[in-house]
Amino acid sequence: VAISFVSSKEDILQAKEILEKNNSKAWVIAKIERKSALSNIDEIIDVSDGVMVARGDLGAEAGLSKVPILQKEIIKKCNQKAKPVITATQMLTSMINSPFPTRAEVSDVANAVFDGTDAVMLSDETAVGKYPKEAVKTLSSTISEAQKSYEYYKNYPPSPREAFPHAAAELSKILECEFISALTLSGYTLLHLCKFRPKKKIYAITPNKELLNKTSLVWGVENAVVIERFETEKELVDKFYKKAAINPLCFLLVTGYLGEKISKGKSVRHIKR
Incomplete structure (x- = not known):
């Protein structure tokens, strides 16, 4: 609105x-x-x-x-x-x-x-x-x-809450990954990942259907998928591959939310096939 x-x-x-x-x-x-x-x-x-x-x-x-x-x-x-x-x-x-x-x-x-x-x-x-x-x-x-001529990787000082999104953006410079995927419930992790303007494509994963269409307004987001239920990280990744119709060799996964049964903490993972 x-x-x-x-x-x-x-x-x-x-x-x-x-x-x-x-x-x-x-x-x-x-x-x-x-x-x-x-x-x-x-x-x-x-x-x-x-x-x-x-x-x-x-x-x-x-x-x-x-x-x-x-x-x-x-x-x-x-x-x-x-x-x-x-x-x-x-x-x-x-x-x-x-x-x-x-x-x-x-x-x-x-x-x-x-x-x-x-x-x-x-x-x-x-x-x-x-x-x-x-x-x-x-x-x-x-x-x-x-x-093609945009200056990626902005050097904004990260706040403590932004530590993991910032780390994912920085790691994407070094690691040979195809994209970064942000798992987010409220949208915070996604927005604060995009803030640092990584050059890699960004995918959003969320259990929140209401967030799905909003991601189209956010800088750098290539695609967004809804995954409402998952028991393990492997199940999450497998469902993500299927829903996004992709088959990457590796990517970075930054999580602001991993579900009650896995972890309430944040993390950055390097996911490989």
Whole structure:
């Protein structure tokens, strides 16, 4: 649920209260559009599940020339706090009426990737545009190309709670593994693994069905599977291979949750065939 014209953390907390009363666990995304939100940006990020840099109204309120710097600053804060961040508004506006983007638009999309955005969002391009399919293809190919030059492995100082996700990201530099898999119940382990931007692909494993679709918003997540029951680590791994339709020689498994019958502790394991 994206909340427009957020001014303070109270706006987000009120939205969460309404959702809770209606038995919804949907993530609440704060749209940063108002100048007043910039004064409270840290507290807004802290209580939100994610943030959208809504550049249209933000440019009107804060000034167009300030938008590029504000975009970079907000994205960096979200990255450091392990909160998903979306960059939106006029990404490929010319493609509303043209099958081809401008060079400036392609550069804009790529720079959002370099800034560290988790997602880039189209609006009019796909809602009312004449070339929605071409716009999505252009966005996808531009992001893929930009990721080839992205600076992976961010050196954010890890908190004690982030020790294992951070260790998994660091180990992935050294060990010859195909990907990292995060076993998570709440999403914390996954989000804080992605915070450190490992170059390896990331798979999410969760017993929590409500978390499944949310992972598509998170940076670097290749796929996510639900595994509700398992008795042993071997059973977990076998079910993961089957559900994800993969057969890797080895991968890293970072766990924030291993089920009551295995362990309540966290770990990083190097799983080999």
